[in-house]
Amino acid sequence: MPSSIKPVTQPSASSLSQEPLLRVEDLKAYFFMDEGTVRAVDGVSFDVFPGKVVGIVGESGCGKSVTMKAILQILEPSAKIISGKVTLRSRFNSLDPDSPEELVELTGLHPDSRKIRKIRGSEIALIPQEPMAAFSPVYTVGNHIIETILLHQDVSKQEARQIAIDVFRSVGISMPEQRIDSYSWELSGGLRQRAIIAMALSCNPRLLIADEPTTAIDVTTQAQILKLLRKLQEERQTSIIFITHDLGVIAQMADEVVVMYLGMVMEKGPVHTIFKDAKHPYTQALLRSIPSVQSTPRLKLPTIAGSIAHPFNRPAGCPFHPRCKHFMRGVCDASQPALAPIAEGHFVSCFLYSSESMSPVATGRQAVPATENNP
Amino acid sequence: MSAGMNDLKKQTRSGSHRPLLEVRNLKKYFPIHKGMMRKVVNHVRAVDDVSFFVREGETLGLVGESGCGKTTVSRCILRAFHPTSGEILFREADDQITDLSPLDRAALRRFRPQMQMIFQDPFGSLNPRMTIFEIISEPLYVNGLRSRADRTDQAAELLKLVGLRPEFMQRYPHAFSGGQRQRIGIARALALHPRLVVADEPVSALDVSVQAQVLNLMLDLQEKLNLTYLFVAHDLSVVKHISDRVCVMYVGKVVEMAATKELFEAPRHPYTAALMMAVPVPDPDQRHIIQDLPGEVASPANPPSGCYFHPRCAFAAEVCRTQTPQLREISPDHFVSCHRAEELQLAGIDENKERQ
Ligand SMILES: Nc1ncnc2c1ncn2[C@@H]1O[C@H](COP(=O)(O)OP(=O)(O)OP(=O)(O)O)[C@@H](O)[C@H]1O
Ligand SMILES: Nc1ncnc2c1ncn2[C@@H]1O[C@H](COP(=O)(O)OP(=O)(O)OP(=O)(O)O)[C@@H](O)[C@H]1O
Ligand code: SF4
Ligand code: SF4
Ligand SMILES: [Mg+2]
Ligand SMILES: [Mg+2]
Numbered sequence: 001m002p003s004s005i006k007p008v009t010q011p012s013a014s015s016l017s018q019e020p021l022l023r024v025e026d027l028k029a030y031f032f033m034d035e036g037t038v039r040a041v042d043g044v045s046f047d048v049f050p051g052k053v054v055g056i057v058g059e060s061g062c063g064k065s066v067t068m069k070a071i072l073q074i075l076e077p078s079a080k081i082i083s084g085k086v087t088l089r090s091r092f093n094s095l096d097p098d099s100p101e102e103l104v105e106l107t108g109l110h111p112d113s114r115k116i117r118k119i120r121g122s123e124i125a126l127i128p129q130e131p132m133a134a135f136s137p138v139y140t141v142g143n144h145i146i147e148t149i150l151l152h153q154d155v156s157k158q159e160a161r162q163i164a165i166d167v168f169r170s171v172g173i174s175m176p177e178q179r180i181d182s183y184s185w186e187l188s189g190g191l192r193q194r195a196i197i198a199m200a201l202s203c204n205p206r207l208l209i210a211d212e213p214t215t216a217i218d219v220t221t222q223a224q225i226l227k228l229l230r231k232l233q234e235e236r237q238t239s240i241i242f243i244t245h246d247l248g249v250i251a252q253m254a255d256e257v258v259v260m261y262l263g264m265v266m267e268k269g270p271v272h273t274i275f276k277d278a279k280h281p282y283t284q285a286l287l288r289s290i291p292s293v294q295s296t297p298r299l300k301l302p303t304i305a306g307s308i309a310h311p312f313n314r315p316a317g318c319p320f321h322p323r324c325k326h327f328m329r330g331v332c333d334a335s336q337p338a339l340a341p342i343a344e345g346h347f348v349s350c351f352l353y354s355s356e357s358m359s360p361v362a363t364g365r366q367a368v369p370a371t372e373n374n375p
Numbered sequence: 376m377s378a379g380m381n382d383l384k385k386q387t388r389s390g391s392h393r394p395l396l397e398v399r400n401l402k403k404y405f406p407i408h409k410g411m412m413r414k415v416v417n418h419v420r421a422v423d424d425v426s427f428f429v430r431e432g433e434t435l436g437l438v439g440e441s442g443c444g445k446t447t448v449s450r451c452i453l454r455a456f457h458p459t460s461g462e463i464l465f466r467e468a469d470d471q472i473t474d475l476s477p478l479d480r481a482a483l484r485r486f487r488p489q490m491q492m493i494f495q496d497p498f499g500s501l502n503p504r505m506t507i508f509e510i511i512s513e514p515l516y517v518n519g520l521r522s523r524a525d526r527t528d529q530a531a532e533l534l535k536l537v538g539l540r541p542e543f544m545q546r547y548p549h550a551f552s553g554g555q556r557q558r559i560g561i562a563r564a565l566a567l568h569p570r571l572v573v574a575d576e577p578v579s580a581l582d583v584s585v586q587a588q589v590l591n592l593m594l595d596l597q598e599k600l601n602l603t604y605l606f607v608a609h610d611l612s613v614v615k616h617i618s619d620r621v622c623v624m625y626v627g628k629v630v631e632m633a634a635t636k637e638l639f640e641a642p643r644h645p646y647t648a649a650l651m652m653a654v655p656v657p658d659p660d661q662r663h664i665i666q667d668l669p670g671e672v673a674s675p676a677n678p679p680s681g682c683y684f685h686p687r688c689a690f691a692a693e694v695c696r697t698q699t700p701q702l703r704e705i706s707p708d709h710f711v712s713c714h715r716a717e718e719l720q721l722a723g724i725d726e727n728k729e730r731q
Contacts, residue, residue, distance in 0.1 A: 059582040188671050189441075218440040219611065220668040223653035227667050245583055248612070248655030252662055271659045289587040291616035293654045293724050297635040298434075298617065300594060301587040307552040308582060 019089065020047035021239050022071070022124075022207055027084035027107075029063075029070040036312045040066040040079070042263035043358070045339065046256075048207060051237040055254025055271070057244060059308055063263040064243045065129055068209050072120055073111040081107060094122040094204055095153065122152045125200035129211040129243075134196045135184035141195045142180035145202050152203040167198045172228055190221035194228070201232065208233075209241045214249065226253060247290055251275055256345075259283050262309060262319035265339055269346035279348045282320045318351065326352055393466065394428040395571055395603045396452065401425045401461035401476075403447050407676060419676045421447040423627035425461070426702055427710075429571070434597065434604040436618030436635070438611060440650075440672055443624040445607045449573045451476075452605070453492055454483055465490070468570065488518060488567035495576035497556035501548040507534070507559055508544040514566045533562040536599075537592060554585035558592065565596065575607045590617055611654050615639055620708075623647050626673050626683040629702055633709040640723040643711045646684050648721040682714065690715055 025045050031038040041063045048054050056064050069075045071086050086106040091099040109116040120126070128134050135144055142164055149160040161180070168176035171194045184192055193213060200208055210229065214222040230253065233240055242253050250257055250271070257274040259267045259282065267280035278284045285304045306323045309315055315322050317333040324332065328351060335357035339349040348354070402425075404418040422444045429435040437445050450456045452463055454475055463475040465486060475486060494500040501510055511533055512526040520526055531541035537558040548556055557577060564572055574593070578586040594617065596602060608614050614621055615635055622632040623646065631644040642648040649668040670687040673679055679686050685695040694714050702712040713719070 059584060190671055218609070218672065219650060219653045220440065221671070222655075224667045224669075226655070246655065247583070247657040251657045251659045252655040254659075275657065275659050286584060287657070289584055290657060291587070291590070291612040292657055293612045293615055293639065293651065294656060294658075295612075295616065297615055298594065298619070300591050301616070303587040303591060304584040307554050307585055 018049075021050050021089050022048040022241075023085075023087045024067075024071065025085045025087075027067065027070055027086060028082040029066055029075060029079055030082050031076075031079045033078060038311045039263050039314060040311070041070055043084075043339075044258075044260070044263070044265055046258045046265065046268055048239050048241060049256075050206070050239055051233070052255045053233060053240045053242055053253055055242045055244065055250040055257045056260060057247060057250050057257060058260035059245055061308065061311060062260040064260060065211055066263075067260075068126065068211055068241065068243065071106060071209070072124060072126060073106060073109065073116050074120070074126075075111075088119065088123065088207075090119060090123050091206070094206075118152070121148055121205065122203040123205055124207045124209060125203065125205035127196055127200050127208065127210040127213045129215075132184070134199065135192075137183060137185055139183075140181050141184055141187070141199070145180070145195075145199045148199060149202050164198070164202060167202045168195070171195075171198045171201070171232075172224075173198065189217045190224060193217060193221070193225055197225070197228065197232075201238075204236075205238065207239045207241065209243070211243045212245075213242075215244065215246070222249075229253070247287065248292070259286075262311075262314060264319055264336075265347070265349060266320065267346075267348045267350075268339075269343075273343070273346050279342060279346070279353060280350050281324050281326050281352070285323075285325070318349075392430045392433070394464075395431045395466050396605070397426075397428040397462075397464040398448070398452065399426050399462040399464065401448065401451060401463065402459040403444075403451055403456055404459045417676055420627045420678060421675055422451065422458075423675070423678070425624070425627070425629050427622045427629055427632055429603055429605055430619075431466075431570075431603055432597070432601050433619040434606050434617050436614035436621040437605060437607045437624065438609065438614045438621060438650075439624035440609060442672065442675065444627045444675070445609075445624060446575055448624075449492070449575050449605065449607055453490055453573055454478070454486075465571070488514070489569055490571045490573065491564040491567065491569040493557075493560055493564050493572060493574040493577045495579055497553045497560060497580060498548075500560055501556055503548055506545050506547055507551075510548070510559060511544075511563050511566055514563065518567060529566070530562075533566055536565065536596065537562045552585070553581050554588055557581060557589050561589075561592065561596070565600070565602075568600070569602070571603050571605065573605045573607070576609070577606070578613060579608065579610065586613070593617065611650065623650065626678055627675050628683060629710070629712065630684065631709075631711050631713075632702075637709060638723075640725070642721050642723050643705055643709065643716045643719070644713045645688050645690050645719065645721065648723065649687075651724050652722070654724075682712075690719055 027041055027044045029041040031040055044067050046054060058064055070081055084107060088104050088106055089101050090104045091101055093099040106116065135141055145164040146160045149163050165176045165180055168180055173179050173191060173194050187195060214225050232238060244250060254271045257268060257271050258265055261282050267278065267283045274283065278287060288302045289304055291301060304323055317335055318337055321327050321332040331351050337349045337351045338356040338358050339347045340354035340356050341347050342353050401422055403422040404420055406415040407417040407419060409416040425448060439445055451458045458476045461476060464472055465475050466472050508530050511530045515526050515529060530544060534541045539555060539558055578589050581589060597604060606617050618635045620633065621635050621638045623630050625646050631638065631647045639651065642651060653668060668687055673683055681697050682695040682700050685691040692715065700712040700714045702710050705711045705716050
């Protein structure tokens, strides 16, 4: 019987495991609206290696979700991929651990093509940011999962139901035979999130994109879900792109970290480098400004002055320059720094470290250097 | 009864750091209706015998997971809700102590300016059709300040106080960012010189980089104006950062209350300890720290017998299933409601393993 929860054994002498599973190169996705253009994703690059967790961190609106939608080609009609390349090492048969692979350029596929539809779910599964959106209120959670399984696997309805029950059990849902027939609104937040994870895992994807999977749930439930994701990742060698604005969650989960600001990557590198040796002024400031359960009560936190720019009103040059303590007039507002390597696997986009810039910007808007008490 | 709870009147005599507010055995039950006749079939015990106090000039953090009753407690204190039972003792500037719980609208009017609220949602809580001037000066007008020039002066002062430029006064809320709107909400709350400010998740909706700005502002204003805060939040890091003392709730009850440092370093209630272990620490070297607490938060409509935490508690004994533990003072200023608090050795969070 085909089972979707077979652990994936790595092809033994595979040099392929050193190759990225997913490669995102200079991805740009804009929204074209009457009021103007939102450059939601404006040149994002990162790699996801097999069995690794890439954490994407950044504040609200920095383009985390749109990046993922662009990878999966599920953008809203008002959005367009402007440039860039997304490449996936795709298996011919997702149920066969030794399946041969091919390199697929996702950005070259039509959003409705058979190929991308097959990849969604069986190669890359998404845990969407809005948990309620994952399930329709008129179908049971089992209906949803069985439908997904039937779409991707050649099994009978009865077998699909059994697979669904097995996946439910594997994500720690007790009484899976009964729970599978409940509606999403009958489940508690934690159980619903587990059901969504079960649905994402039901077709044995090699890459799981988890978009804020724990943001709406409580801290003790969050701990359960994080533990579950880590266990699944270890057992199945699934790669995970983990999106959150919570630096604590990133520190606990990620191998590699990508820090985004206004649609761009400010810094990326191994989790230890980012937390212990961050170089970008935004990363440094962000880390200092978050309260931690380990810090002393009632000490003032160093803050980042100002607030994130409105998406229609993006500053020229370095996107962080109006808030940056190290702002260099005529440099940081004149052109945009390129994401340049400063150590093995550690990339920073800042003129303090490299004079390399992206494309020159014709008119740099004037900006005053940020001060601590500038509202 | 909360045996051992500091007595408000006794504190008065002892002088400094007296409670400004004391909540005693507060209950708020919401009826659950069913059927055509809307018959009451059960109650949600949103707040179920809660006692705590807030001292003058301090911040008490009220923390707990979603649905544990934090907002309901706040709304009872501000008397947006009528409590089912219990006392809400408030001390006025002249030391007169009044129980707010039985008062009607007219009798409450005198207390309204003294207690103000800061809301979670900086987008929904400001009227989009009012200018910033109107929003901030409305409470002044309602309380009898009729001269527009005076109100303009005061609004300008308030804006400066919260770090906004008075020139912005004629703008509408949509022209401001989330953090700026929260500052406007704070300015409005401070217009009438309140003595108690109840802030319900004031930074939860803000971007992380802006949270710190608002928290710092609240610390500054507290010093400048000698404000007393009841700071409600579910985020333990934020609560630890702002609070002098912390009160932890679970399913409508207070499980523990102590000075912030003591509560975090040496929790005495198994739920408090579990909550702390569940917080993801922003340090990749301390990955072991995520522990999971089995099971789900109990329903306040159908709580377990005895200690509400017993189905999830690793230390539950027979007595925990049958008897409800009372909140008691286990050491000076440290209140716990656990049958086994004395014998348990619980781990807390080490302080100052800080980021560089
Ligand atoms: N359907 C849409 N139409 C127009 N603009 C959009 C749309 N969806 C997203 N945007 C804009 O694109 C930018 C990036 O949005 P995105 O949802 O990727 O942010 P995010 O990083 O996921 O934020 P959050 O942490 O709040 O989920 C934002 O400025 C947002 O306003
Ligand atoms: N008006 C109401 N009618 C019925 N039940 C209510 C009402 N308000 C709150 N409740 C219930 O009372 C309980 C406590 O709710 P409350 O909003 O006080 O929790 P909270 O701790 O503030 O949660 P959160 O962190 O989600 O804001 C919940 O079970 C809630 O569903
Ligand atoms: S490029 Fe300039 S403005 Fe941008 S982060 Fe670096 S120093 Fe700051
Ligand atoms: S009273 Fe018993 S069940 Fe409740 S917290 Fe204490 S030990 Fe655990
Ligand atoms: Mg998002
Ligand atoms: Mg609430």
